[in-house]
Amino acid sequence: MQVNVLYFAALREQSGCSERLIHLPEGSTVLDAVESSGFGDAAPSIMVAVNESYVGLSHTLMDGDTVALIPPLGGG
Amino acid sequence: MFNLTGDVIDPNNVRNAVRRSEAGALVVFEGVTRNHHEDREVIRLEYEAYASMAESQMAEIGRQVQLRWPDVRIAMQHRLGVVAVGEASVVIAVSAPHRGPAYEASQFAIEELKRRVPIWKREVYADGSIWKANREVSP
Numbered sequence: 264m265q266v267n268v269l270y271f272a273a274l275r276e277q278s279g280c281s282e283r284l285i286h287l288p289e290g291s292t293v294l295d296a297v298e299s300s301g302f303g304d305a306a307p308s309i310m311v312a313v314n315e316s317y318v319g320l321s322h323t324l325m326d327g328d329t330v331a332l333i334p335p336l337g338g339g
Numbered sequence: 340m341f342n343l344t345g346d347v348i349d350p351n352n353v354r355n356a357v358r359r360s361e362a363g364a365l366v367v368f369e370g371v372t373r374n375h376h377e378d379r380e381v382i383r384l385e386y387e388a389y390a391s392m393a394e395s396q397m398a399e400i401g402r403q404v405q406l407r408w409p410d411v412r413i414a415m416q417h418r419l420g421v422v423a424v425g426e427a428s429v430v431i432a433v434s435a436p437h438r439g440p441a442y443e444a445s446q447f448a449i450e451e452l453k454r455r456v457p458i459w460k461r462e463v464y465a466d467g468s469i470w471k472a473n474r475e476v477s478p
Contacts, residue, residue: 271389272459273470312457315392331389331457335472338386338393338417338458339370339429339449 264289264326268300273334274309278302287324294320296330309334340414341397343390348416353432356414362434364441368449370429372422376471382463384422384471389457393417396456400448404433408440413448417458428460450475 265286270278278301285299293311297303297320310317310333313324317333324330340356350367358365372384397415404413415431422428431448435441454475462471 269389271457272387312389312392315389315395317455331392333389333457334459334470336453336456336458336475337460337471337473338388338456339453339473 264291264324266296266324266326266328266330268296269329269331270300271331271333272337274302274305274332289326291324292320293318293322293324293330296324297332300332302332305332305334310336340416341401342394342415343388343417343419345418345420348418348427348430350427350430350432353414353416353430357412357432357434359412359434361436362412362441363436364438365432365434366438366441366445367433368429368431368445369427370449371427372424374424376462379464381424382465383424384428385461385463385468386417386419386422386428387459388417388419390419392457397452400451400456403451404444404448407447408435408444411435411440411444413444415448415452417452417456419458 312331433445453473
């Protein structure tokens with residue numbers, strides 16, 4: 264299946280892109296997507312949103328999901 | 340009103356979104372770019388957002404405020420891009436019949452915004468810049 268990974272702020276700078284389609288096996292989790300996008304080490308310090316809702320690393324992904332990697336927030 | 344803007348925020352717009360004759364209290368919070376972080380001089384802040392999610396998270400905070408303080412009305416506007424020292428990055432206006440709930444809801448809203456709205460800032464100094472993280476615990 265295919266998911267669209269979005270990178271923001273520091274993660275965008277480190278990855279060199281703001282979004283990327285990645286291919287994962289059916290039944291993959293958010294953690295699998297995070298590792299697949301090269302940010303496995305960052306997993307403890309980021310949040311993840313799937314289709315604009317925060318989810319945990321064990322959340323199971325579906326084909327076509329948008330996965331946003333959310334580094335520490337700075338709003339306000 | 341729960342939105343992002345690329346322009347200078349006019350606090351009157353945000354105030355007027357909640358001003359009503361049933362409300363005897365109208366509290367406005369402005370988050371303003373401060374000229375220092377600890378002992379370093381800050382020149383400006385630069386904000387970016389996951390825009391669609393930021394606006395829906397702001398609206399969700401509004402819904403939670405409504406549930407917890409049913410007589411309160413709230414509006415929030417957050418600016419993106421460069422926000423110079425002394426300028427507002429966020430304005431939150433809350434109105435209520437009485438000031439107790441207005442003060443409480445106003446504080447709740449800014450704490451929740453910092454905790455969950457997907458917005459990031461670069462803190463820019465004379466000799467560099469960093470992505471500056473809020474201290475609030477994540478959702």
